[in-house]
Amino acid sequence: MKNYYKLLILVSGLLAFGCADHNQTSIDNEKDYLHYVDPIIGTNGMGHTFPGACAPFGIVQLSPDTDTVPHNIDGKYQPRVYEYCAGYQHKDSTIVGFSHTHFSGTGHSDLGDILVMPITGPVKYHPGTQTDPDTGYRSRFSHDTEKATPGYYEVMLQDYGVKVQLTATEHVGIHRYTFPEGQDGSIILDLQHGIYNYDGKTLWANLRVENDTLLTGYRITNGWARTNYTYFAISFNQPITDYGYRDLQQPKYNGMWGKFAVNHNFPEMTGRKIVAYFHFDHPERLEMKVALSATSTEGALRNLHAETDHRDFDQLLVETQAKWNHELAIVDAEGNDDQKAMLYTSLYHTMINPSVYMDVDGQYRGLDHNVHQAKDFTNYTVFSLWDTYRALHPLFNLLQPQRNADMVTSMLKHSEQSVHGLLPVWSHNANENWCMIGYHGASVVSDAYVKDVVRQENTMLKALERSSTCPYYVNLVDYQRLGYVPFDRNNGCVSITLEYAYDDWAIYQAALKAGDEVMAERYRQRASNWRNTFDMSLGFARPRYSDGRWKEPFSLFDTEGEGFVEGNSWVYSFYVPHDVNGLMEAMGGDAQFIRNLDTLFVMPLPPEFFENTEDVTEEGLMGCYNHGNEPAHHIVYLYNWTSQPYKTQYWLREIMNRFYKNNIDGLCGNDDCGQMSAWYLFSAMGFYPVCPGSDQYVLGAPYLPYMKVRLGNGKMLEIKAPGVSDENRYVQRVTLNGEEITKLYFTHEQLMHGGELCFEMGSTPNVSRGLATEDKPYSMTH
Numbered sequence: 001m002k003n004y005y006k007l008l009i010l011v012s013g014l015l016a017f018g019c020a021d022h023n024q025t026s027i028d029n030e031k032d033y034l035h036y037v038d039p040i041i042g043t044n045g046m047g048h049t050f051p052g053a054c055a056p057f058g059i060v061q062l063s064p065d066t067d068t069v070p071h072n073i074d075g076k077y078q079p080r081v082y083e084y085c086a087g088y089q090h091k092d093s094t095i096v097g098f099s100h101t102h103f104s105g106t107g108h109s110d111l112g113d114i115l116v117m118p119i120t121g122p123v124k125y126h127p128g129t130q131t132d133p134d135t136g137y138r139s140r141f142s143h144d145t146e147k148a149t150p151g152y153y154e155v156m157l158q159d160y161g162v163k164v165q166l167t168a169t170e171h172v173g174i175h176r177y178t179f180p181e182g183q184d185g186s187i188i189l190d191l192q193h194g195i196y197n198y199d200g201k202t203l204w205a206n207l208r209v210e211n212d213t214l215l216t217g218y219r220i221t222n223g224w225a226r227t228n229y230t231y232f233a234i235s236f237n238q239p240i241t242d243y244g245y246r247d248l249q250q251p252k253y254n255g256m257w258g259k260f261a262v263n264h265n266f267p268e269m270t271g272r273k274i275v276a277y278f279h280f281d282h283p284e285r286l287e288m289k290v291a292l293s294a295t296s297t298e299g300a301l302r303n304l305h306a307e308t309d310h311r312d313f314d315q316l317l318v319e320t321q322a323k324w325n326h327e328l329a330i331v332d333a334e335g336n337d338d339q340k341a342m343l344y345t346s347l348y349h350t351m352i353n354p355s356v357y358m359d360v361d362g363q364y365r366g367l368d369h370n371v372h373q374a375k376d377f378t379n380y381t382v383f384s385l386w387d388t389y390r391a392l393h394p395l396f397n398l399l400q401p402q403r404n405a406d407m408v409t410s411m412l413k414h415s416e417q418s419v420h421g422l423l424p425v426w427s428h429n430a431n432e433n434w435c436m437i438g439y440h441g442a443s444v445v446s447d448a449y450v451k452d453v454v455r456q457e458n459t460m461l462k463a464l465e466r467s468s469t470c471p472y473y474v475n476l477v478d479y480q481r482l483g484y485v486p487f488d489r490n491n492g493c494v495s496i497t498l499e500y501a502y503d504d505w506a507i508y509q510a511a512l513k514a515g516d517e518v519m520a521e522r523y524r525q526r527a528s529n530w531r532n533t534f535d536m537s538l539g540f541a542r543p544r545y546s547d548g549r550w551k552e553p554f555s556l557f558d559t560e561g562e563g564f565v566e567g568n569s570w571v572y573s574f575y576v577p578h579d580v581n582g583l584m585e586a587m588g589g590d591a592q593f594i595r596n597l598d599t600l601f602v603m604p605l606p607p608e609f610f611e612n613t614e615d616v617t618e619e620g621l622m623g624c625y626n627h628g629n630e631p632a633h634h635i636v637y638l639y640n641w642t643s644q645p646y647k648t649q650y651w652l653r654e655i656m657n658r659f660y661k662n663n664i665d666g667l668c669g670n671d672d673c674g675q676m677s678a679w680y681l682f683s684a685m686g687f688y689p690v691c692p693g694s695d696q697y698v699l700g701a702p703y704l705p706y707m708k709v710r711l712g713n714g715k716m717l718e719i720k721a722p723g724v725s726d727e728n729r730y731v732q733r734v735t736l737n738g739e740e741i742t743k744l745y746f747t748h749e750q751l752m753h754g755g756e757l758c759f760e761m762g763s764t765p766n767v768s769r770g771l772a773t774e775d776k777p778y779s780m781t782h
Helices: 002-019 079-084 297-308 313-328 337-349 392-399 401-417 441-450 457-469 476-482 493-514 517-533 580-586 590-602 635-641 646-659 675-685 748-752
Strands: 061-065 097-099 115-119 147-149 152-157 162-168 172-178 185-190 202-211 214-221 228-236 242-247 268-271 274-280 285-293 331-334 363-365 371-373 426-428 696-699 706-710 716-720 730-736 745-747 755-762
Touching: 061 152, 061 162, 061 172, 115 162, 115 172, 115 285, 152 313, 162 313, 172 297, 172 313, 185 285, 202 274, 214 297, 228 297, 242 268, 268 274, 285 297, 313 337, 331 337, 337 675, 392 401, 392 441, 392 675, 392 706, 392 748, 401 441, 401 457, 441 457, 441 493, 457 476, 457 493, 457 517, 476 493, 476 517, 493 517, 517 580, 580 590, 580 635, 590 635, 590 646, 635 646, 635 696, 646 675, 646 730, 675 706, 696 748, 745 748
Parallel strands: 716 755
Antiparallel strands: 061 097, 097 115, 115 185, 147 152, 152 162, 162 172, 172 285, 185 274, 202 214, 202 268, 214 228, 228 285, 242 274, 331 706, 363 371, 696 745, 706 716, 730 755
């Protein structure tokens, strides 16, 4: 093991040598950051993370699936499937197998492609059940045998005595199975398995035995991604001695294939519900490499050769973990063990999705399902934009701007290839799945443009306009005609109106910078449409009908049927990030705004108001404040616009202590492709992008005494808060490179210069700091 870590540090150092700007002070790349990360955090309950192996931003996430709950049975939704968005729940005691694609932390799901299970003894073609695992090929396991670190997963399958070790490159899952000595072994390859599966999800699958150590094939599924192509190439380090398959849905037409005994040792298998086995004589230590591609089996083979040729499991593990160590070295922090585990696990979770979605030669499947060639950019997929526009993409603008530039370019290509011409709403694997509301691709693109991360004015402005004017996109005609979405046309009307208004503001900022004054003015006016949802007599957002009447009766608390999406009026009324001064006025002024914020954090929300909402649970609630879901993430920072900004500093530490913990239940809600984790990282640094599209990060308070952050331009930002603690949580004074900062925000330019950011902390609030008008953050209403 000592030699392994020496090699890891050496490779990590070489990666750093190739990437570092040697004119800048660098973080110690000989330090092992992997041991701070615990991929098990969030794998129980609502976190929906997975414990398996992946490379940073890789398209392969090789991880165990612990049950096979279907999305629906005969069209009827099965609520338990929600627990298995990542395929894994820590509470389970059996493993079905190891599939190669997973989302990280989502609240709806798909994927689980190409499931593999090593077995001994008779072949079984069904997975069995949790309650009766012996009826299928699944196996019992104990968490005592599980090991999970970035890029590596290990477990012992009790029923077979097989030791499982997994690692991955960007395109290839690498398996090592140690079988009991002297026993034969088999590999089950289940091409009908999937996450959020249902009867008929796999439209077609094909499998070829090219020779005794190489398989190729593909499957096409119809799930959340309506038409998802997954091609693969599989190599073994030992020869297959026997193989066969069953199609668990017999075809109604078989042509002339009946002349062959296709189910046994026949090198071509095809059907809708294929489960195959491959037998090995005394394999002892079997290594298996599974390469994926969205373009072709040739693409999968190229990926396989480019990333794994002439290297065994141990060598590939060292390379992948060196990549992780280099990425995690973006931050060097001080704190106790639990704090560092949470910080580095959060950083790890921000680097899984979005994922690279192109072959090593640059070919990728586009939204039009044609194969395209990427030129001068890396194509990405998995854009959970309702979540990630808030903090994940802004975090990339600070720490990985080139990667975010490629993501924005991928979004613009998505728009070009879309028959609708729209930026992504929630897209994955060359499919738009239309999940959630808003057109938040506009926020991501505009924020990157305003911060000089991308410069593609003409393409960008066309995509922004198409996304915000499409006549058949969710109630946009109503919104443009009335200035709001009416309740009689959409049950989520208030949330949609508020989010459209913010997105319009982001477009206004992009058009303003691009010099298109006509477009800028049009979207500036649209950005004020949030006012049309506010009942001034109530001081809260409220649904109204097409004729202008307010909904009666109306509940401020209920998360179902009151005009809001995954929230209620108490939370969503604070969603005007671009015009907090205007919002404060609509709520009744400074004092009332503060009272509303204070009340939000302490007033309990009775269970009857969220029992019908899947994404609002007690685990994520602090009073009525719901940190378990994204619409609330900016709210704690809103005190900065008031006469009591120090309350942000108080409540931030309460939120971080309660909702981020170093255990299996350590996340209070879906991590949502890294958004929950990005919130934590920003808040630990002491600032947050309340309004992406502006160049400001609003002041909070550092969580740790010291953080050194490697910025995307190679410069270092040292954040010092000596003595910070649960008691000393209040900011007394701030300096940046020796100059006192009295404002309640930092600009992007200030932070990207790097240097030393110092917070003087204390146990009592500095009630006079940040009260001057000129020290307040941006608001559209001055």
